[in-house]
Every structure is written in C-alpha cells, then in structure tokens.
Amino acid sequence: MRTTKKSRAAKKGWRTGTVQEFLGLTDEEAAYVELRHQLAKALQELRIRLKLTQIDAAKRLKSSQSRVAKMEAADATVSLDLLLRALLALGASPEMLARAMRRCA
Amino acid sequence: MRTTKKSRAAKKGWRTGTVQEFLGLTDEEAAYVELRHQLAKALQELRIRLKLTQIDAAKRLKSSQSRVAKMEAADATVSLDLLLRALLALGASPEMLARAMRRCA
C-alpha cells in the first residue's frame, strides 16, 4: 500500500491493519489460512483453464458441485487434504503446487 | 538408477519395477502418496534440526507423541492437513514447503 492511501484512511478515522491483526491469528494460523486460499485459487484457475464447470470437475473428483464450490471458496469445512487431492486429480503438477505455496511467503 | 544395477538384478531373476506399478496406483494417487512422504520427511528433519524429541514436538503441536510418530511415518491415519499444520507450527516457511513439493516431481 502506498502511504497516501493509508494516511488518507487515517484522516477519515479508519483504523488500519492486517486481517491477521484484526482476528488475532498467530503467524502459523495466518500461514495456514493463506495456504488454503492460494490452493483454492489455484484449483479454480486450473478448472477454468481446463474449461470445466464445477459439475464437470465434481465428476472427475468423484464429488459434488457443492463441494467443488466450497473448495474454491476455501470454505472452513474443506481440508487442505481435499484441496490438494483435487488439484492432483485435475492434473496439477508438484511444480504447480510448489508455486502456489511460494505465493504464501 | 544406473542401468548396471537394474540389469544385475535382472540376471539374478529379480523382477524390477516401481512401487506404483506393483500397487496399481494411478498417477495422482502416486503423487499424493509421494507428497505425504516428502512432507513427513520434512517434518522429521525439521524436528531433529530443532533438537526436539517427539514428546517436545507433540507439546508444541498440542498433540501426542504417538501422533507425531505417525506423522513422521506418513501413517494412513494422518492427513496432509495435519502434516502441513505441524510443519507450520514448527516454523516451516512456505519456501520450505515449496521445496518439499518440488521434490515430488
């Protein structure tokens, strides 16, 4: 964020800070959340690149449309386990996963 | 594997092939298993680098010694989720995780 935006916000009385601060997450919790979001995004991008609907994807994953939607939304009821298996099932390479992880840093 | 070893094995009547072939795993199943093993190994290496016993590690992870042992053994009852959270809890960087992923390729 350029300082201008932050200071403008301050002038208007907005409190600024990270989501992590706001929720009081530890570093590892924040990293975990971030990781989930990066993988969820990677999954959606991969599905779209393959020109699949969520229903198509669900078939390949032997799951349901609703669960695919939740995966892509990084819903709390979706485990990293499921996210990673979904990515692999759609043909994501370990290289691709590594890149998604890197994005968390 | 250098060819010499494989051909020597053949001479002795050993059948050679990958574990994947033997178990009849699909590519994605094999990748999933490999991923688990790489992360399990990374966890053990990290714990040892920190000079922690499994009991010490269990305390930091708010878990038990037996579960830590199973994590490091990539036991079937341990999810990728738990493995990744354990790694993060011991301070593994996304960079480190990315490196472990890449080792699967």
Added chain:
DNA sequence: TGATAATATGTCAGATTCGACATACAAACA
C-alpha cells in the same frame, strides 16, 4: 548385561470432514 530414554504401533470415543441433496443466488440470453 540391564536400566532408561526415544520412538513405534494398536485401539477407541469424540471431533471433523465427506459427498449428497435442496435450495438460493447470479449471469447470460430469449
């Protein structure tokens, strides 16, 4: 050798996550 510390394995009740279904919302087009 035996004692002690570290790690591995088996089991289980409670917690979490799963696929599935119903249904709500949103975009594209008639």
Added chain:
DNA sequence: TGTTTGTATGTCGAATCTGACATATTATCA
C-alpha cells in the same frame, strides 16, 4: 420479463481423522 446454466450456501448421516492412552520396539549408555 422468464428460462437456462453455472455457482454459492445450508444441512445431514456416514466416513474419516484426532488426541490420548497402553503397550511394544528400538536405541543409548552405565
């Protein structure tokens, strides 16, 4: 506008995963 297609959200019984405990196995050292 209504219809169709794709996506999001809420719920639930069944399946899976979890920490904990007991116990076995494997070092390490006296």
